[in-house]
Amino acid sequence: DTAVSQTPKYLVTQMGNDKSIKCEQNLGHDTMYWYKQDSKKFLKIMFSYNNKELIINETVPNRFSPKSPDKAHLNLHINSLELGDSAVYFCASSLGTWTSGSSDTQYFGPGTRLTVL
């Protein structure tokens, strides 16, 4: 029973290509995220969607475009891939119940290792 799944697990491609990474969660969560972990292992948030609406966009190049067809899916499309895009991309989800005095937690997928040659 995979909670947050990503496909593919590995992606090797040439510079200039366009590629997509898919993410699905079966937890019934309202919020989904994309993170990038670079070679130095720093994990940085890229996007967050709540109920299919974009709520966080952390100064990511517009070559990166998230798409959320429904609450359970958040895909990441990358145009004109560059060498610097090589990283591990993690999808995550959370309930998104940010009521006063409460907090919830994020559940991460296994990651997609993208290598741009």
Added chain:
Amino acid sequence: DAKTTQPTSMDCAEGRAANLPCNHSTISGNEYVYWYRQIHSQGPQYIIHGLKNNETNEMASLIITEDRKSSTLILPHATLRDTAVYYCIVALRDYKLSFGAGTTVTVRA
């Protein structure tokens, strides 16, 4: 969000308690303290979080000082499978977590 400071690495003997410190001296009154860990190259895993009170769950305990400027994550009986990078994060809400370098914990037999 407040910045956190953690030791770069620490070793722990298997079966002993592991105490992981975190400083967050600029934390504001409504920011939470979260702990996540990342085992090898897997996705980060939630451990525990707290606001003011100490918290305990099946994985760990979180001790937050009264002034909230620091906290300690306690793994009561470390096992080899607890070897990971542990991240202490301070955030207003969990939707914008900022992961730092974390503490690399190595549990030794």
